[in-house]
Amino acid sequence: MTHVIVLGNEKGGSGKSTTAMHLIVALLKTGNKVGAVDLDLRQRSLSRYLENRKKFSDIKGKDLPFPVVSEVEASSLDSREESRDQETQNFQNALTGLEGCDYVVIDCPGANTHLSRLAHLHADTIVTPLNDSFVDFDLLARIDPETGRIAGPSLYSEMVWEARKRRAMTGVQGGIDWVVIRNRLSATRARNKKNVGDKLDDLAGRIGFRHARGFGDRVIYRELFPMGLTLLDLGGRNSPVRLSTMSHVTARIEIRSLVAALNLPHPEIHEEAA
Ligand SMILES: Nc1ncnc2c1ncn2[C@@H]1O[C@H](COP(=O)(O)OP(=O)(O)O)[C@@H](O)[C@H]1O
Ligand SMILES: [Mg+2]
Numbered sequence: 001m002t003h004v005i006v007l008g009n010e011k012g013g014s015g016k017s018t019t020a021m022h023l024i025v026a027l028l029k030t031g032n033k034v035g036a037v038d039l040d041l042r043q044r045s046l047s048r049y050l051e052n053r054k055k056f057s058d059i060k061g062k063d064l065p066f067p068v069v070s071e072v073e074a075s076s077l078d079s080r081e082e083s084r085d086q087e088t089q090n091f092q093n094a095l096t097g098l099e100g101c102d103y104v105v106i107d108c109p110g111a112n113t114h115l116s117r118l119a120h121l122h123a124d125t126i127v128t129p130l131n132d133s134f135v136d137f138d139l140l141a142r143i144d145p146e147t148g149r150i151a152g153p154s155l156y157s158e159m160v161w162e163a164r165k166r167r168a169m170t171g172v173q174g175g176i177d178w179v180v181i182r183n184r185l186s187a188t189r190a191r192n193k194k195n196v197g198d199k200l201d202d203l204a205g206r207i208g209f210r211h212a213r214g215f216g217d218r219v220i221y222r223e224l225f226p227m228g229l230t231l232l233d234l235g236g237r238n239s240p241v242r243l244s245t246m247s248h249v250t251a252r253i254e255i256r257s258l259v260a261a262l263n264l265p266h267p268e269i270h271e272e273a274a
Pocket of ligand 2: 017107
């Protein structure tokens with residue numbers, strides 16, 4: 001059975017593509033067959049990350065693990081209904097092309113598009129990275145400005161709720177595990193960090209997600225993109241680039257912790273290859 005992991009929220013720049021790429025490599029490195037789908041047809045960050053990886057691997061002669069990539073095309077039909085039907089078909093074809101993968105990682109655009117809603121409907125696990133700020137928190141829930149209390153779910157939460165409902169109606173086995181992570185945590189904004197964290201814990205039970213630790217704010221996450229590498233490709237005897245600082249070692253630990261927190265099926269059968 002293929003386990004589908006969807007990276008989603010309705011905001012750009014919160015770390016979906018970066019997290020998608022790191023999850024893909026983490027799963028590849030533990031011996032899984034991984035499929036990748038980039039639904040951000042405009043920015044194509046995940047596709048470009050993978051293209052850079054291919055170039056780097058060819059130029060340097062490095063043997064790097066790759067996912068199987070399936071492309072989904074946007075529809076150019078004018079009629080809204082026909083265009084949705086066509087995109088649904090394109091999406092289904094992409095998933096069919098990835099049958100036999102242990103995992104499929106789908107990176108969504110930061111907007112509520114038809115393709116993004118489809119992906120959420122097919123998710124076994126949704127991972128939602130948030131920047132550590134109340135602006136991002138606002139996508140999950142509204143906070144009463146007077147009391148500071150949570151006033152109710154907001155747009156993205158309702159979209160996930162709808163996906164859960166529709167999935168239950170179609171009789172697909174198992175629910176959707178929704179994991180919210182705070183990305184780009186900075187050590188210097190401890191007070192805000194605590195506030196957002198407390199509110200997330202508060203909200204988790206009410207709208208049904210789990211709150212896990214994300215990645216720290218580290219330059220290395222941005223620097224590796226042109227080479228198509230992740231922190232998990234560094235270090236070890238055959239490493240294409242040397243791990244240079246303690247902070248990189250810590251960063252690798254936080255990526256592995258995230259994978260562990262996702263409670264993915266059968267992690268114990270895979271020994272980390274590198
Ligand atoms: N933990 C992090 N530390 C530092 N920079 C990060 C981190 N996560 C993401 N970034 C950077 O933030 C920007 C947005 O990240 P990206 O993954 O493209 O977000 P999204 O896919 O949600 O739009 C990119 O420039 C990326 O390199
Ligand atoms: Mg992106």
